Amino acid sequence: MNLPPLRSTPQDLDTPALCVDLDRMEANIDHMVAACRQQKIDWRPHSKCHKSPAIAQKLVAAGAIGVTCAKVGEAEVMAAAGVTDLLIANQIVGAQKVARLVELRRKADPIVCFDHLDQARPVGEAMHDAGLAIRALIEVDIGMQRAGTQPGEPSVQLAAALAQLPGIQFAGVMGYEGHLLRIVDPVEKEERIRTDIGTLVKTKEVVESHNIECPIVSCGGTGSYAYSASQPGITEIQAGGAIFMDDYYRNQCNVEGLDFALTLVATVVSRPAPDRAIIDSGRKTMNAELEMPRVISHNGIQVQGLSAEHGTLQLEPEAADLAIGDRLVLMPGYSDFTCVLHDRFFAFRDHSLEEIWPLEGRGRLQ
Numbered sequence: 001m002n003l004p005p006l007r008s009t010p011q012d013l014d015t016p017a018l019c020v021d022l023d024r025m026e027a028n029i030d031h032m033v034a035a036c037r038q039q040k041i042d043w044r045p046h047s048k049c050h051k052s053p054a055i056a057q058k059l060v061a062a063g064a065i066g067v068t069c070a071k072v073g074e075a076e077v078m079a080a081a082g083v084t085d086l087l088i089a090n091q092i093v094g095a096q097k098v099a100r101l102v103e104l105r106r107k108a109d110p111i112v113c114f115d116h117l118d119q120a121r122p123v124g125e126a127m128h129d130a131g132l133a134i135r136a137l138i139e140v141d142i143g144m145q146r147a148g149t150q151p152g153e154p155s156v157q158l159a160a161a162l163a164q165l166p167g168i169q170f171a172g173v174m175g176y177e178g179h180l181l182r183i184v185d186p187v188e189k190e191e192r193i194r195t196d197i198g199t200l201v202k203t204k205e206v207v208e209s210h211n212i213e214c215p216i217v218s219c220g221g222t223g224s225y226a227y228s229a230s231q232p233g234i235t236e237i238q239a240g241g242a243i244f245m246d247d248y249y250r251n252q253c254n255v256e257g258l259d260f261a262l263t264l265v266a267t268v269v270s271r272p273a274p275d276r277a278i279i280d281s282g283r284k285t286m287n288a289e290l291e292m293p294r295v296i297s298h299n300g301i302q303v304q305g306l307s308a309e310h311g312t313l314q315l316e317p318e319a320a321d322l323a324i325g326d327r328l329v330l331m332p333g334y335s336d337f338t339c340v341l342h343d344r345f346f347a348f349r350d351h352s353l354e355e356i357w358p359l360e361g362r363g364r365l366q
């Protein structure tokens with residue numbers, strides 16, 4: 001593929017093209033760094049949204065302590081780019097992954113998560129045999145009912161067992177308040193987050209009362225960070241999608257203070273009816289599951305539906321002169337599920353192409 005030369009404008013790009021506004025993304029990064037500094041906690045932004053080592057390097061340069069990853073494969077590409085403080089916020093199971101984790105540990109300082117000794121034993125053994133040790137957190141289920149030990153005694157028992165395991169360096173607890181992001185009433189949202197993160201912090205306190213050090217208490221996503229970051233006892237938050245922001249966070253999670261930094265440039269490829277236009281961007285280009293994409297470059301145009309490779313637009317009379325070949329700028333409804341569909345980000349400053357970032361973690365599902 002021929003990549004566009006630097007200093008191209010968004011209108012010069014072949015489409016569909018996923019674009020980042022650098023000024024806005026950097027402002028979002030600064031906002032998150034400042035929000036964490038104010039609370040005297042660390043920021044370890046989740047990289048599952050951007051999957052790009054180039055962005056991870058930028059985040060660390062701006063003040064993040066490292067990144068959170070969803071998969072061993074994502075952590076591997078981050079480590080290869082020199083980002084070494086990596087929380088893999090997921091359970092790692094299977095001989096192949098354990099072997100890769102040992103290799104990763106030789107190059108980087110990852111943290112893994114366990115909610116059962118059956119995950120921890122093979123990792124500990126492999127690390128110990130290699131003369132290594134790996135930091136480990138317990139994932140605590142603070143109400144989301146996904147993975148995780150129950151708070152309190154079951155978590156304390158697992159912590160005590162992990163602290164004894166050769167090859168494992170027990171490092172603390174993590175929990176994700178993903179079940180609370182969409183609570184509409186801010187008072188209720190704050191209260192529920194305080195209660196559920198409170199169980200995480202209490203678990204850490206009970207673990208410590210058994211003379212087991214618990215330096216890390218990690219939680220927090222973009223949809224909740226405004227409340228989570230100020231909860232007493234936590235040491236870091238994982239909010240990552242904040243760097244791009246989107247309509248899902250704004251409309252459904254009521255996130256404020258962040259700017260929309262991600263756009264998609266599309267081309268009108270058909271005008272089959274006066275009130276209908278078709279663009280070259282469907283479900284394989286943008287995700288519409290959580291929130292529909294929105295046209296921001298023109299008035300009077302609504303995204304009516306997405307099929308695999310076509311986007312159907314409904315036109316008001318004011319947009320009736322839209323023509324085949326016209327370029328449109330859209331905002332993805334949910335950045336996370338949209339970025340993963342693309343090979344690269346085109347990063348612009350003042351409409352001038354400054355950088356191209358491959359999503360090297362894309363497809364690294366193992």
Ligand SMILES: Cc1ncc(COP(=O)(O)O)c(C=O)c1O
Pocket residue numbers: 046049089176178219220221222223238239240241242336
């Ligand atoms: C473990 C974990 N941490 C944090 C997040 C929040 O990610 P983001 O801030 O990108 O919405 C998620 C979202 O799924 C998650 O699963």
